Amino acid sequence: MTAPLILDIGLVLLAAAAGGWLARRIGLPAVVGYLAVGLVISPFTPGYVADRDQIHLLADVGVALLLFEVGIEINIDRLRQEHGWLLAIAPIQVAITLAVSIGALMLAGLTPAAAGLVGLGIASSSSVVIVNITRSKRRTTDPPTERAMLGWSVVQDVAVVVISVVMLGLIGVNDRDPVIALVEFAAFVVVAFLVAWLLPRVLLALRGESDHFLIVSVAVALAVAAVGDYVFGVPLALAAFVAGLAISEGPTTNEARRRLLPFRDLFAVLFFVAVGSLIDPVALSTALPAVALVVGLVVVAKVGVSYVLARFGGLPRPLQLAVGLGQVGVFSFVIVSVGVAAGVVPVEWFAATLGAVVITIAASAVVARMVGPTQEPTPTATAAGL
Numbered sequence: 001m002t003a004p005l006i007l008d009i010g011l012v013l014l015a016a017a018a019g020g021w022l023a024r025r026i027g028l029p030a031v032v033g034y035l036a037v038g039l040v041i042s043p044f045t046p047g048y049v050a051d052r053d054q055i056h057l058l059a060d061v062g063v064a065l066l067l068f069e070v071g072i073e074i075n076i077d078r079l080r081q082e083h084g085w086l087l088a089i090a091p092i093q094v095a096i097t098l099a100v101s102i103g104a105l106m107l108a109g110l111t112p113a114a115a116g117l118v119g120l121g122i123a124s125s126s127s128v129v130i131v132n133i134t135r136s137k138r139r140t141t142d143p144p145t146e147r148a149m150l151g152w153s154v155v156q157d158v159a160v161v162v163i164s165v166v167m168l169g170l171i172g173v174n175d176r177d178p179v180i181a182l183v184e185f186a187a188f189v190v191v192a193f194l195v196a197w198l199l200p201r202v203l204l205a206l207r208g209e210s211d212h213f214l215i216v217s218v219a220v221a222l223a224v225a226a227v228g229d230y231v232f233g234v235p236l237a238l239a240a241f242v243a244g245l246a247i248s249e250g251p252t253t254n255e256a257r258r259r260l261l262p263f264r265d266l267f268a269v270l271f272f273v274a275v276g277s278l279i280d281p282v283a284l285s286t287a288l289p290a291v292a293l294v295v296g297l298v299v300v301a302k303v304g305v306s307y308v309l310a311r312f313g314g315l316p317r318p319l320q321l322a323v324g325l326g327q328v329g330v331f332s333f334v335i336v337s338v339g340v341a342a343g344v345v346p347v348e349w350f351a352a353t354l355g356a357v358v359i360t361i362a363a364s365a366v367v368a369r370m371v372g373p374t375q376e377p378t379p380t381a382t383a384a385g386l
Contacts, residue, residue: 004053009270012041016269029132029365031272035358038276045281059274060269061222063330064240068221069264070127070157071244072257084149085313090155090280093305094163097123100301108293110349111216113171117339118349120167122297124160126329129361133324133368139179139367141324144316149324152306157331158245161238164335169237170343181233187234195224196246203252210259217253217256218263237334241278275333275354283351290352298326298360327360328353 019033039045101119106112130153133139134146141149168183181358199220206213221240228239247253284291303326308319339345 008009008054012273013266013269015041015272020269023238027138027369028362028368029129029136031126031129031132032358032362034269034272035276035279035361039279039281040276041273042277042279044279059267059271060236061297062269062271063334064225064262065221065260065264066128066268066271066330067241068225068235068244069257069260070154071241072247072253080337085315086151086155089313090152091159093152093309094123094156094159094353096305097297097301098163100305101297104293104301108290110346111344111379112363114339114345114349116167116171117335117345118294118353120160120164120298121328121332121336121353122302124156124296124329124335125153125302125325126361127157129327129329129365130324131366136365136369138369140179141320144314145321145324146287148310148315149321152321152325156325160331160335161241161245164238164331165234168338171339171342180234180276184232185234187226188234188239189246191227191232192224192243192246195220195243196298199247199256200252203256207255213234213256214259215294217260221260235334237330237375247251271330274358279354279358280351284355284368285347287348287351287355288312290349291355294328294356295359298356320368320371323364323371325364326367327364328356329361 015037016034018032019037020075020270021033023030023033023036098116098119101122102112102115105115105118110118127150130149134149136142139146165185166182169179169185199216203213206216221243224243225236225240228234228242229236232239234242306325307318307322310321317320332353334349336345340347340350
């Protein structure tokens with residue numbers, strides 16, 4: 001029967017709405033509420049247990065749409081014009097954070113491959129949380145800082161994707177020869193650019209048919225991501241991001257992005273609930289030293305390094321900018337998950353990453369407000385749902 005599954009989804013979404021609302025009332029991002037709801041409905045806690053397979057399937061749809069839309073939003077030429085320094089500073093931060101994290105994690109007993117994947121997760125931030133910080137009604141950021149923070153996270157995403165593809169290929173997580181894995185990724189990039197050339201032309205012909213316009217936009221996002229994973233061995237979320245990145249901004253693609261937002265927000269909520277449902281309190285309690293190390297690396301090797309580089313680059317409010325970047329995000333979860341599935345990353349370090357996700361998301365959102373001067377928010381839209 002499908003009715004119980006539909007009931008599961010409905011109850012989970014209602015609980016997520018309540019959790020997000022409560023989180024915002026106490027000054028936290030709604031994402032923290034969604035993660036908490038996932039923990040409540042997980043098999044690791046007493047009470048109601050949702051159908052995890054169903055939730056995770058919808059969560060995969062959500063993360064694919066989320067990263068596809070983030071990829072479309074990135075415009076390298078615009079970033080170069082508005083934040084030229086960021087094109088150099090953000091990759092340097094990723095490289096330094098990754099190097100320091102690998103060294104510390106290897107000292108903690110991880111293999112070089114596992115340390116590389118966890119370290120890469122530490123080096124990346126959450127675009128979703130940063131959007132929340134810069135558009136929240138309670139924000140204390142000013143427009144130049146918001147633009148710099150968003151621009152930094154965008155360049156960071158590009159750098160992390162490039163490094164992760166090389167790293168996953170060298171590690172051989174899909175039982176492929178590293179050279180073959182890199183060639184397959186290059187082939188997927190070619191396919192993504194072909195789709196990027198064709199999609200705006202198809203959407204332009206469908207602009208007068210809103211239903212078909214939306215169907216094609218969603219179908220392309222999901223189909224390209226799935227092809228990248230199934231045919232070329234590129235993890236689903238990374239494939240979706242590359243596909244979106246290949247599509248240049250324009251009136252038609254911007255319209256597609258705008259229409260994708262409600263679907264992205266809805267399914268992305270289920271993604272964060274699914275992440276929360278993976279948190280095992282028992283495993284987390286035994287992994288507390290690892291959680292402390294991951295959080296410490298975020299503070300020292302990412303926030304600290306970002307602060308120094310932001311001051312060097314003359315960017316506005318370097319402390320607030322660095323703190324806003326100080327969380328473990330979606331890419332981190334995806335990369336470490338791939339490592340766990342391949343048997344490269346130990347399960348306890350996966351638990352540590354999940355714990356660090358919750359702690360750093362909450363801390364960065366709150367502290368970023370505290371280190372900025374109080375001001376009346378500018379009249380921009382608040383972050384949708386996340």
